[in-house]
Amino acid sequence: MARRKMLYDGKAKTIFEGPEPGTIIQYFKDDASADNGAKHAVLPGKGVLNNRISAYIMTRLESMGIPTHFLKSINMREQLVREVEVVPLEVVIRNAAAGSLAKRLNIKEGTILPRPIVEFYLKNKELGNPLVTEDHIFAFGWADPLELEEMMAMSWRINDYLSGLFAGINLRLVDFKLEFGRLYGDMGELYLLLADEISPDNCRLWDLDTNEKMDKDRFREDLGGLVEAYQQVAERLGLIPKGGIIEGGNINEQIAAGLDEIENELSRQRRLRGINRNAPNKGPRKI
Numbered sequence: 001m002a003r004r005k006m007l008y009d010g011k012a013k014t015i016f017e018g019p020e021p022g023t024i025i026q027y028f029k030d031d032a033s034a035d036n037g038a039k040h041a042v043l044p045g046k047g048v049l050n051n052r053i054s055a056y057i058m059t060r061l062e063s064m065g066i067p068t069h070f071l072k073s074i075n076m077r078e079q080l081v082r083e084v085e086v087v088p089l090e091v092v093i094r095n096a097a098a099g100s101l102a103k104r105l106n107i108k109e110g111t112i113l114p115r116p117i118v119e120f121y122l123k124n125k126e127l128g129n130p131l132v133t134e135d136h137i138f139a140f141g142w143a144d145p146l147e148l149e150e151m152m153a154m155s156w157r158i159n160d161y162l163s164g165l166f167a168g169i170n171l172r173l174v175d176f177k178l179e180f181g182r183l184y185g186d187m188g189e190l191y192l193l194l195a196d197e198i199s200p201d202n203c204r205l206w207d208l209d210t211n212e213k214m215d216k217d218r219f220r221e222d223l224g225g226l227v228e229a230y231q232q233v234a235e236r237l238g239l240i241p242k243g244g245i246i247e248g249g250n251i252n253e254q255i256a257a258g259l260d261e262i263e264n265e266l267s268r269q270r271r272l273r274g275i276n277r278n279a280p281n282k283g284p285r286k287i
């Protein structure tokens with residue numbers, strides 16, 4: 001097979017050039033990192049599970065009208081997505097206090113918030129992804145008001161939908177992080193798509209009965225059992241057979257390989273919604 005061009009080697013994924021212009025391949029690695037890269041480990045199987053879970057969630061979101069970058073699953077570690085110009089913001093939606101919010105405002109972890117809270121962080125590793133306000137975002141041009149409004153509206157809908165989806169498998173969606181990207185149409189119109197991934201790497205998921213953490217906090221807090229917890233999430237979502245696909249760090253490749261057909265069956269017509277028909281015709285790709 002011809003060597004593919006690597007575009008970006010991230011902490012959790014490697015991005016390769018896709019088969020057609022405007023597409024890229026996300027390769028999900030087994031690497032786990034925390035504290036802005038200070039802490040690192042390789043946890044066999046994590047990438048396979050996140051690829052599966054993210055593909056499934058993106059497909060579900062797409063089916064309820066959220067435009068996403070997801071195109072199709074390629075194999076157990078890779079998915080084909082649309083290349084977008086990533087908005088340099090991380091959008092965090094919180095339903096209960098945890099992580100930096102619990103610490104910063106001294107709120108007991110797990111406290112249900114009076115209403116969901118949306119926060120923005122600047123995607124800038126050197127600065128440690130600092131919290132920023134709407135005013136910063138507009139003043140420095142990281143996004144314009146129309147884009148921010150669209151991102152917020154999508155985030156609220158995603159939160160409602162995913163809170164229900166996870167509650168249905170006895171998990172509390174405590175908080176999660178989203179990334180969005182811009183795509184420019186032939187007329188210069190702008191589309192905002194949900195990009196990156198949605199997986200237990202960037203969602204906090206607690207068992208509703210026991211409050212057991214089923215997400216990357218298992219790694220951040222040295223609780224162990226991260227892959228087992230991610231498997232449990234995938235199993236409850238019905239994405240992998242009971243008993244899982246990873247045993248003692250070994251992946252059952254036969255079972256894992258057949259799983260991408262699940263989402264590909266759901267490959268369907270995409271309807272993109274432009275939010276600014278007067279946007280300048282720039283950016284990486286046309287549809």
Ligand SMILES: Nc1ncnc2c1ncn2[C@@H]1O[C@H](COP(=O)(O)OP(=O)(O)OP(=O)(O)O)[C@@H](O)[C@H]1O
Pocket residue numbers: 008009010011012013014015024069081082083084085086123125179181195196197
């Ligand atoms: N559809 C897309 N088009 C272009 N880039 C994307 C798309 N989806 C995700 N990305 C970017 O690809 C990278 C994914 O790799 P990974 O999540 O491992 O990065 P990371 O180490 O977290 O780095 P970063 O701080 O840039 O997010 C991220 O930079 C993400 O913003």
Ligand SMILES: [Mg+2]
Pocket residue numbers: 010012
């Ligand atoms: Mg990332």
